[in-house]
Amino acid sequence: MSKQAVIVVDIQNDYFPGGLWTLNGVQGAADNAARVIEGARKAGDLVVHIRHEFTSQEAPFFRPGSEGAQIHPKVQNNPDEHVVLKNFVNAFRETELKAVLDRNGVEKVTIVGNMSHMCVDGITRAAADYGYQATVIHDACATRDLEFNGRVVPADQVHAAFMAALAFAYAKVVSTDEYLAQQGR
Template sequence: MSATALVLIDLQNDYFPGGRYPLDGTEAAAARAGELLALARETGAGVVHVRHEMSGADAPFFERGTPGAEIHASLAPQEGEPVVVKEEVNAFLRTDLDSLLRGKGVARLVIVGAMSHMCVDAASRAALDLGYEVILAHDATATRPLSFNGTEVPSQAVQAAMMAALEFAGATVVPAAEAAAALRD
């Protein structure tokens, strides 16, 4: 693994059309993430897949052992690519993600995945707190509409607010085409 790793967060079947919790723009985000994944494999940059699992039949999505919890086939891990399984929103919390990355000398992360307002946000902020350089490919992430206190927030507004907040927090937020440069270093 190089000093840069592509971290793919929760690009699992339940977030795609036909899944238990489809997001707006998941297919387009997965296509951009797939381009970065192909580049990372070609250049020898590190690749780490993160998969969220929930226990119990009352899980709203990503129920452990179901097809919905599996990583989407278009982004399936290849042999030798680590898969970090998490049960929390933050991919670093109670997982070996940090030790895995540090053990490979990774200092810079290119982050893609879903949901922008939850797991991508939590992982990006945790990575920044842990001292990683974070490059977030905004068009390789997906989210959904939200509501608060009677106000409906369309997914485009949720996405823009999350990306603006993460950029303010210290992440470099760029399109996947620009994030690709980090995987070529």
Template sequence: MTDTALILVDIQKDYFDGGRWTLSRMDEACGNAARILAHARETGDMIVHIHHEIPSDDAPFFRPGSEGAEIHPNVAPQSGEEVILKHKPNSFLNTRLQDTLSSRGITNVVIVGAMSQMCIDATTRAAADLGYKVTVVHDACAARDAEFDGVAVPAAQVHAAFMSGLSGTYATVVDCENFLSSR
């Protein structure tokens, strides 16, 4: 066992083509997340799958019990891997994630998944605030186009803005190749 946990955040079907809330470059992010997941399984790192459901019949995506809320099969949990349900962007908020990590002596977390501007951001900041050493693998994360006050922001720029905000203060932000070659 190691002191590192891989946290796969919301890699769920609704974020992929044909889903209810499609993200840009989600297939690529999932492919890289799958590579990191395979590496974590080989090295014995703790693996935590975060599964988001929005408990409302009016939810635009991740409706409880829907196919779109299911974890994508390319990163599906295996026996013995933690699966934690959440209802808010921050994976630590009102979940058992903190207790689960603490019970295993985890001090380092690696975060991948979606959405960069929402759950990745919230979970990364919370992890850092809780004292974890955090690594975000940026090309194993995906974003969605955004709009604010009449300004359209393409997903690539949204992703870059959020990764730059996390880099340094909250996390070490690296790409998949560098992450895998450093481990």
């Protein structure tokens, strides 16, 4: 069995047009994530889906049991793939994610998904802290504009800043095409 896994983070309906928390560039990012997932499936790599639900119906998105909290059809899990339900930004916190990876002998994780500045950042840093060799596929991740101190920070700048920070010390950060070429897929 392969010692690598693709982790699909929060590619869920609420992040897409018509959802409660639409992200910039989410359609293209999900298309790239689907390419990475397909390559992993063909290679026999482990694919683990992360699905976020908040614990309150008052949440701004990903409300418990809602259609918006379901995995988006572009990256729907196969019946034999793990789906890890989380309630926090860090997908390792109070979930079975680490146990699933360790049980399968995973040493390398490839991360795709949403949001670049929150859950992708959180899982990547935690994966590196746990000793996994992490790769983030930057064009298979999406985010949205943020506001700080009365100033709007455009999504592309938010994304670039977080990818640069992860690339500095936590992960290899590459495009979908680079990744698939490196994997021979």
